[in-house]
Amino acid sequence: MRRTQAIQGLEGLILSFLSQLCDASAVSDDSDSEEDSMSPKAKAKKTSGKKIEMQILDRKKSPVDGVSPMRTIKFPGRGKHASSRVFAQLFRVIDVAHEALVNDVPITKRDIHYQDVALFKSQRVVDQLIDDISATIGVGRGDLNVRASSKGLICGSSLVLHLVDEGELAVTDSEGSLIPVAEDIARFDLKTEIHWVLIVEKDAVFQTLCRLRLTYHPSLPGPGLIVTGKGYPDLATRQLVKTLSDNLPETVPILALVDGDAYGIDIVSVYKFGSQALKHESERLAAERVQCIGLWSSELGELGIDNSSLLQISAADEKKARNLLLRADPLLPMRWKKELQSMLFTRRKAEIEILSCASIPPRPSSSSNITFEEDSGSGYEHPLVRYLVPRINAAVDELAMNVEMG
Structure with missing residues (x-):
């Protein structure tokens, strides 16, 4: 039952993203002709409204009135750093965890990091994402078939x-x-x-x-x-x-x-x-x-x-x-x-x-x-x-x- 819940939770996160992506694409197609007559500044302003958002449990904050606080990651995002990397890292971890669950083959956090070192940059990114994902879909880290290396x-x-x-x-x-x-x-x-x-x-x-x-x-x-x-x-x-x-x-x-x-x-x-x-x-x-x-x-x-x-x-x-x-x-x-x-x-x-x-x-x-x-x-x-x-x-x-x- 926990394995099924974990698989469905991971697939739910991906479906949410794909649904928003389709909606954003549809809006973009409908407004193409309108944007042709706009100035570059107006185009940028209009485009900035087409954001894809995902809600992730904020593990740093305590629940309020029984409701767990969430944090939002958005694309496109503001600032110098491309927000696409955050989504890419998230989906890569989801993909590997989903494969581990479907094939019923456990994987370690270190294995995930070394599958794409250039994307994750550090082991800590993988560790945090695994805990974020498991908390968001309401399962334990072990339920994702992702294990930490033992040291005790x-x-x-x-x-x-x-x-x-x-x-x-x-x-x-x-x-x-x-x-x-x-x-x-x-x-x-x-x-x-x-x-x-x-x-x-x-x-x-x-x-x-x-x-x-x-x-x-x-x-x-x-x-x-x-x-x-x-x-x-x-x-x-x-x-x-x-x-x-x-x-x-x-x-x-x-x-x-x-x-x-x-x-x-x-x-x-x-x-x-x-x-x-x-x-x-x-x-x-x-x-x-x-x-x-x-x-x-x-x-x-x-x-x-x-x-x-x-x-x-x-x-x-x-x-x-x-x-x-x-x-x-x-x-x-x-x-x-x-x-x-x-x-x-x-x-x-x-x-x-x-x-x-x-x-x-x-x-x-x-x-x-x-x-x-x-x-x-x-x-x-x-x-x-x-x-x-x-x-x-x-x-x-x-x-x-x-x-x-x-």
């Missing part, structure tokens, strides 16, 4: 992903596995009960936690999963987190560890509330159970990290923080807002790696077997582990108490 990783042997081609992806505890796109996943299975899920912003931090085998740390209440989108998450990573959020028991916390800066908070908000670019798909992508457990710049003093050790915020950091605050999202937690305000006041930010300078009390010796390979047997426990273990335990205990209290 997952670690944790409790989870098994069964693929559509009848293959199986067995996730391990010591290294990351590439998260397949949702269309390739048939179902999930759990080998053992999952007690927690941790999303980390950075690939380097993810790799460290995998190598330290945090998913089976003896001081945690049970096995867990670690996920990274390597910065801003791709669609496949968001879909996986959303699936986990919808299907895991309420007692399983889904936590996020990000840099203590405006971009870190924005990344958590993408997982939790959805992105500005894909507002129309928030219902199937936003995982509201996600909780941020740091890194909080305001807590670093308690960890023995001097303010002078923090990085100064850049102009881009300041702009991102102010935009997040001005967005006035009523859902944005007060703790997040206070952190943004604190960053703007102190002009400082922190990256996760600064925990290596933190004075975090060591865990009991029972957990000292979780060590770096190069420090095996030394009893050294990584600061990331010392930072995360109590926070994961506290989140698990809090949810269990909430469920128990009803």
Whole structure:
């Protein structure tokens, strides 16, 4: 049904254009004889009234009274740049997506870009057009049979992903596995009960936690999963987190560890509330159970990290923080807002790696077997582990108490 809706939506956009084109041609034929007697200036004025318009959903604006705002692209347009390029780019993407749907052969956004590099100029143009088109005809990007290349990783042997081609992806505890796109996943299975899920912003931090085998740390209440989108998450990573959020028991916390800066908070908000670019798909992508457990710049003093050790915020950091605050999202937690305000006041930010300078009390010796390979047997426990273990335990205990209290 979704495939049929997508095909009909694409064909509807083309038919709308062709209908207007025919009408404009008819008007032009009827007025040819009249224009012969006009001056060049009068001809230009009359011709300018024959415009072809297409309505595209404006994803930057929120619906008003349940009505989604639209933006109009016109031909001919004003200005130095030929408006025909915009239409050509739009129709090229529609053509490729329609072919992918009719032939039932998936295509990536990068494939579309490289089919006509001279026309699109940049990958970003293709990305925006795909999202514009899917929003306009009321389907998801995946329903157009257009996929983004996966980049997210997952670690944790409790989870098994069964693929559509009848293959199986067995996730391990010591290294990351590439998260397949949702269309390739048939179902999930759990080998053992999952007690927690941790999303980390950075690939380097993810790799460290995998190598330290945090998913089976003896001081945690049970096995867990670690996920990274390597910065801003791709669609496949968001879909996986959303699936986990919808299907895991309420007692399983889904936590996020990000840099203590405006971009870190924005990344958590993408997982939790959805992105500005894909507002129309928030219902199937936003995982509201996600909780941020740091890194909080305001807590670093308690960890023995001097303010002078923090990085100064850049102009881009300041702009991102102010935009997040001005967005006035009523859902944005007060703790997040206070952190943004604190960053703007102190002009400082922190990256996760600064925990290596933190004075975090060591865990009991029972957990000292979780060590770096190069420090095996030394009893050294990584600061990331010392930072995360109590926070994961506290989140698990809090949810269990909430469920128990009803």
